[in-house]
Amino acid sequence: MNDLTDLTLTETLEALDNKKISEEELNRAYQQKIDNLNPILNAYLYICQGSSGIPYAVKDVIVTEGIPTTAGSKILEGFIPPYNATVIERLSYHNLRIIGKTNCDEFAMGSSGENSAYGPTKNPWNLNKVPGGSSSGSAVAVSAGLCSFALGTDTGGSIRQPASLCGVVGLKPSYGRVSRYGSIAMASSLDQIGPITKSVADARLILSWIQGEDGYDNNAVSYSNIKSQTKKSDNLSGIKIGVPKEYFGKGLDTGVESAVKKAISKMEELGGQIIDISLPCTEYAIATYYILMPSEVSSNMARFDGIRFGTDRDNFGQETKRRIMIGTYVLSSGYYEDYFIKAAKVRTLIKQDFERAFEKCDVIVGPVSPTTAWNLGAKMADPLAMYLSDAYTVPASLAGIPSISLPCGFSDGLPVGLQILGKYLDEEKILTIAEVYEQSTEWHKMKPTVDMS
Amino acid sequence: MKRYEPIIGLEIHVELKTLSKMFCGCSADYFGQKPNSLTCPVCLGLPGAVPFTNAQAIQDCIKIGLALNCQIAENSRFERKNYFYPDLPKGYQISQYRWPLCTNGYVDIEDSQNQKIRIRINRVHQEEDTGKLSHLDGITAIDFNRSGVPLVEIVSEPDFREVEQVRIYAKKIQQIFRYLEVSEADMEKGNMRLEANISLREAGESKLPEYRVELKNINSFKFMGDAIEYEIKRQQELLEKGEKITQHTRGWNENKKETFVQREKEEAHDYRYFPDPDLLPLKIEKLEEIRKSLPELPEQILKRLQSMYGLSYYQSQLIVSERFLVDFFEDAVSLGEENKISAVDVANFLINKNVDINKVSPEEVISQITFKKSGIISDTSALREVVKEIIKENPQAVADYKSGKIAVIGVLVGAVMRKTESKADAKIVKELISELLS
Incomplete structure (x- = not known):
């Protein structure tokens, strides 16, 4: 056995089953790697010691009983939740162990990880680059082998985009597939918890563990459960793959475009039928998102009043304050109809875009992020440029449909992600297609070498 | 001198006596419990907590709506009412604004001059109660046991013209809560709370006045009546002097027997209502079942007592005042039949002798009546x-x-x-x- 920390969750389970490795060895290997790399990467905000179970990482916006949870904010510094999120409870039945809480943009608001009050997380492929966000620490921990898998949350791309920028798999389930109980809310109508993993099979397995209705979240649905494993298929024959022209327009980096187009050719080679489609409302997605999301944020942040827990409201970071102000404005009487109501209508149109497209195809593919990882600090002074980096992930969030990001190549030495979007609650299909693609390529096996100098 | 006519509307808040709170599993029976002993992440508004709707409370709210002749909405949903107050742990109250569960109802009342008046109900909606502040020596303590207890709000149209009508209406609504067994509706315990809005217009005028004064935080029928009466007089004096009254909120000082300013209009909140994204639109199921499950209501019993037993309106009203008394009366009547004792005799005996029905049985009442008649x-x-x-x-x-x-x-x-x-x-x-x- 070479490096235990390279093993996927599925491989780890097998190796433990066959007694090829012990839980103690496994934990020691991860712990050692964390000791070496976390001071450089800043992926973990809190590390839990232990030697049994399979170690996994949890984004710090998901509450863990007895383990500090800060949501990347100074306002929750020292906060120890008295309860577990539903996903944590569900994972506790699978011989897993929380190895640490991962860094993230404050309250999951950001696309680079730089909005964390505890310093930015570094991209293991290039320490000068951002890892993406907001599930920065989770994506980096998986990419650098600091855990077997991680949980993230995705509101407008916060699982998929860092997964893409770090070269790992990230799945945003359909809205309602996974209970949100215990996920510190950013925008409640969009938030979803999902896995960040080393393989598509892992993402499937974890989703099968955490999915399903919950007596603590009205919006979590029970619907055709995801199988924990599938029969291996090696082709995509009969699968109609939609390619939206709006996802290949202005703003898309040529290196990213070429990697994604190659991936699409590969899918065609595998028997997939490529169909040109249009999602005409795509250009309104960011504007719509930046009205609806801050509205919910402004209300969700109101409980951080320093009375029952946490510190003073002065401790909110810049981006959080910006969104509270935008949301408060948008919901004010006199503006509500012009902004909130209108945006809610456009959201419906975006949903209909997808419904119409899925009459012609089984899945939709495109890039995750218009660019690869950018330099730390490059977009901090320009919030709009930062917002636009979510242009291809936000539409699926607004529509509530599932979407996965998986490695599909490199541009200038930095990973590029392929996004596969599916019908509402049809995770089964995007996972199956992603697995076939993954099996036919080697991208997911590429690991970063962290510059220790 | 001009004559003025009071225009009064009433809002009633009532806590439901469901087993658990509105959005979590904590007990809703908080009265007399140790502070903050009935709490969880949801009703404390802890980070990550998500509400889960109590279906029983929704049913109870619909029952109230049906009893008040409302239409039950096909599309109803919860919204967030955003405001800051230390007793409100989430920084917003889950309430209803644009999509209330029940609308357009009415209640018929009969005032002291036996005049029938129809009070229109604008809406009956579901929300959650807040925590409770206690101002102790130098500090303010918060008890979250009440936080999240199901609360139903009943808003009338401004259809009252006299204080007496308000009193009769409020009592009647309280009686309906008790018959439906959805709440104790005890004013002293705070299960039931009243808020009135009052304005005056010149007699003969048909438009509503441009202002209204709200009376809040008044915890008894009597104080509410006193406060409204005081307010009518106060406003009349101001209007007679030619002064303009502005919209504001007042409280009642029981010691001084006068109302006082609590909040000016300039301080009015913009609650920034929007649909609660944690809760999908409500699906109203089994509406017909709920309708069928409604018990016989005071008004129906009132009619039945008159037609079935030949009681007077006055007698019927006294017997209807409590559900238990109706049952007692009807048990006694059926026992009395053998002894040839009429229902009217039973009613007269119960009313005139001021019988304490908690201490005697219907059998004893019948034998007492028998003795009186036969000796x-x-x-x-x-x-x-x-x-x-x-x-x-x-x-x-x-x-x-x-x-x-x-x-x-x-x-x-x-x-x-x-x-x-x-x-x-x-x-x-x-x-x-x-x-x-x-």
């Missing part, structure tokens, strides 16, 4: 007392009886008959004597 005392407990006295007064006869001279019982029965002027039921007396001497 025969068949009330065992009353006769038992007389028999005891006779036993005490006739030690020789008692000794003889006990030594075996059973025939002596006739002497004792005779003594009882003399004492009761021959009104006692001899058969019962005989039984009592042998029982007490055995």
Whole structure:
């Protein structure tokens, strides 16, 4: 056995089953790697010691009983939740162990990880680059082998985009597939918890563990459960793959475009039928998102009043304050109809875009992020440029449909992600297609070498 | 001098007595409990907590709506009412604004001059209660046991023209809550709270006034009546002086017997209502089942008592005042049938004798009525007392009886008959004597 920390969750389970490795060895290997790399990467905000179970990482916006949870904010510094999120409870039945809480943009608001009050997380492929966000620490921990898998949350791309920028798999389930109980809310109508993993099979397995209705979240649905494993298929024959022209327009980096187009050719080679489609409302997605999301944020942040827990409201970071102000404005009487109501209508149109497209195809593919990882600090002074980096992930969030990001190549030495979007609650299909693609390529096996100098 | 007409509307808040709170599993029965002992992440508004709707509360709210002749919405949903107050842990209250569960109802009342008035109900909606602040010596303590208790708000149209109408209406609504068994509706415990809005317009005018004064935080029917009366007088004096009254909120000072300013209009909140993204639109299922499950309501019983038993409106109203009294009355009536006692006799007896129905049984009431009518005392407990006295007064006869001279019982029965002027039921007396001497 070479490096235990390279093993996927599925491989780890097998190796433990066959007694090829012990839980103690496994934990020691991860712990050692964390000791070496976390001071450089800043992926973990809190590390839990232990030697049994399979170690996994949890984004710090998901509450863990007895383990500090800060949501990347100074306002929750020292906060120890008295309860577990539903996903944590569900994972506790699978011989897993929380190895640490991962860094993230404050309250999951950001696309680079730089909005964390505890310093930015570094991209293991290039320490000068951002890892993406907001599930920065989770994506980096998986990419650098600091855990077997991680949980993230995705509101407008916060699982998929860092997964893409770090070269790992990230799945945003359909809205309602996974209970949100215990996920510190950013925008409640969009938030979803999902896995960040080393393989598509892992993402499937974890989703099968955490999915399903919950007596603590009205919006979590029970619907055709995801199988924990599938029969291996090696082709995509009969699968109609939609390619939206709006996802290949202005703003898309040529290196990213070429990697994604190659991936699409590969899918065609595998028997997939490529169909040109249009999602005409795509250009309104960011504007719509930046009205609806801050509205919910402004209300969700109101409980951080320093009375029952946490510190003073002065401790909110810049981006959080910006969104509270935008949301408060948008919901004010006199503006509500012009902004909130209108945006809610456009959201419906975006949903209909997808419904119409899925009459012609089984899945939709495109890039995750218009660019690869950018330099730390490059977009901090320009919030709009930062917002636009979510242009291809936000539409699926607004529509509530599932979407996965998986490695599909490199541009200038930095990973590029392929996004596969599916019908509402049809995770089964995007996972199956992603697995076939993954099996036919080697991208997911590429690991970063962290510059220790 | 101009004549003015008061325009009054009423908002009623009532806490439901469901087992658990509105959006979590904590007990909703908080009265007298240790502060903050009935709390969880949801009702404390902890980070990550998500609400989960209590279906029983929704059913109860619909029951209230149906009892108040409302339309039940096909599309209803929860919204967030955003404002800051230390007793509101999430920084917003889950309430309803644009999509209330029940709308367009009415309640018919009869005022003291026997005039029938229809009070229109604008809406009946579901929300959650807040925590409770206690201002102690130098500090303010917060008890979150009440946080998240299901609360229903009933908003009337401004259809009241006199204080008396408000009082009758509020009592009637309270009675409906109790008949539906959805709430104790106890004003003192704060299960039921009233808020009135009052303005005055010139007699003959048909437009609503441009202002309204809200009276809040008043915890008894009497204080509310006093406050409204005071307010009518206060506003009239201002208007007579030609002053303009602005919209604001007032409280009631019971010591000074006057209202006082609590909040000016400039301080009015913009609550920034929007659909609560944590809760999908409500699906109203089993509406017909709920409708069928409604108990007989006071108004229906009122009519039935008059038509079925020939009671007067006044008698019926007194009996309807409590559900338990109606049952007691009807039990007594059916017992009385054998003894040829009419329902009207039962009603008269219950009302005139001011019978404490918690202490007597319908059977005892019937035997008392029977005695009054026939003169025969068949009330065992009353006769038992007389028999005891006779036993005490006739030690020789008692000794003889006990030594075996059973025939002596006739002497004792005779003594009882003399004492009761021959009104006692001899058969019962005989039984009592042998029982007490055995």
